[in-house]
Amino acid sequence: MDQLNRYREIYEAIGYEVLLISVLNNSGLDTIRERIQHKTTLLSGHSGVGKSSFINSLFPDFQLATSEVSEWSGKGLHTTTFAEMFDLPGGGSIIDTPGLREFGLVDISRQELSHYFPEMLQQFHHCRFNNCMHINEAECGVKAGLAFGTVSEERYLSYRAILDTISDKQY
Ligand SMILES: Nc1nc2c(ncn2[C@@H]2O[C@H](COP(=O)(O)OP(=O)(O)OP(=O)(O)O)[C@@H](O)[C@H]2O)c(=O)[nH]1
Ligand SMILES: [Mg+2]
Ligand SMILES: [Zn+2]
Structure with a gap:
């Protein structure tokens, strides 16, 4: 394809x-x-x-x-x-508009980021921890979605890449 x-x-x-x-x-x-x-x-x-x-x-x-x-x-x-x-x-x-040079986020915390990915939001109720970051926690609904194909690998990698740009200190 x-x-x-x-x-x-x-x-x-x-x-x-x-x-x-x-x-x-x-x-x-x-x-x-x-x-x-x-x-x-x-x-x-x-x-x-x-x-x-x-x-x-x-x-x-x-x-x-x-x-x-x-x-x-x-x-x-x-x-x-x-x-x-x-x-x-x-x-x-x-x-x-002029072409974007860089894409930045304002006022989105690390904890909140995945809520902006609708397909991940749908999986939250399968996460065991309500503060799950969907990285390597046990029983993670987003990881399950990734294995099942309802969360695409491309979008999951974008999530991880954007997460890395938000510092802990900010929030
Ligand atoms: N192959 C292809 N080329 C395109 C298409 N649309 C535009 N181009 C070409 O892409 C180049 C850039 O197009 P622009 O319209 O200047 O791009 P822009 O998004 O306005 O760029 P900025 O004003 O710098 O943000 C030009 O050489 C266009 O001819 C398309 O649909 N197909
Ligand atoms: Mg232009
Ligand atoms: Zn999770």
């Missing part, structure tokens, strides 16, 4: 809608144009993922600046430098 479909599978299994779109191949765009009508939408993601290109596909006249991803680093060049909101022709609006 290619990587995109793997991500699609992981996120659909835990209740998110996933739309695969390509501005370059003009695929999937009609569905997303329909989905954002009459709503306020914010585009977020790393530099170079194609946020401004997507807005250009909605409004060819805008000609927002876009640039090729750097061949040297494989990363975007931070082309969009400030957030800007545009009104959609049929109603609603869309906000272009």
Whole structure:
């Protein structure tokens, strides 16, 4: 299975809608144009993922600046430098933002982190300890979910990686 479909599978299994779109191949765009009508939408993601290109596909006249991803680093060049909101022709609006440099958490404790992973939250009642961190405790529901496949390995590794960025001292 290619990587995109793997991500699609992981996120659909835990209740998110996933739309695969390509501005370059003009695929999937009609569905997303329909989905954002009459709503306020914010585009977020790393530099170079194609946020401004997507807005250009909605409004060819805008000609927002876009640039090729750097061949040297494989990363975007931070082309969009400030957030800007545009009104959609049929109603609603869309906000272009500069690429994220870093993703940080505010006010989330180590103990609380797993509550933000819906598929882990569902497993808590199987944890023996109510302060379980789901690392190497006995009878851990999240670990059981991991073995059973309801918690994906990718998401569990993200959980552990994010947990490592929250210091004990903070809370
Ligand atoms: N293959 C492919 N390339 C795309 C697609 N959308 C955009 N690109 C290319 O990706 C590069 C970066 O696109 P931008 O629209 O500048 O990316 P951005 O997310 O706005 O980047 P920042 O403004 O730096 O945050 C450009 O060379 C686009 O042509 C797509 O759907 N498929
Ligand atoms: Mg941009
Ligand atoms: Zn646990």
